[in-house]
Amino acid sequence: LSFSFDELLKLPRRSQRVNHYCVEGWTAVAEFGGVALRDLAALVQPDAAAQYVDFQSFDAGYHESWDLETAMHPQTLVVYAKDGERLSPAYGAPARVHSPVKLGYKNTKYLTRIEFMATRNGGHWSDAGYEWFGGT
DSSP: OOHHHHHHHHSSOEEEEEEEEEESSSSEEEEEEEEEEEHHHHHHHHOOOOOOOEEEEESSEEEEEEHHHHHSSSSOEEEEETTTEEEOGGGTTTOOOEEEEEGGGGOOSEEEEEEEEESSOBHHHHTSSSSOOOBO
């Protein structure tokens, strides 16, 4: 399925105030608003063989993959707002994935595609030597 940005905005919105931890050593508190990934998955109805999710970006070749269980965590959102405002390009506009159970490098900005997969693939940072799971 494909969703336009306007269609994404019409889906049930969730907000959560979270701490964001970056592997570069900084943290920030923000309120993110968007659609729960598990709500999108319920609409898409991925194949039963899907065990992983790949988040792809506008940046050519940039992606990160997650295990399906973590991706379906209630706090995993496709975010389009930060602190009550639409995301700016600095924060990954028009949309990004965010989950407080993942380290910052797993939260793909400039989200263009979400793919449910049967087999695990890597990601920009995990292919560069960062830990693939990158979370709690």
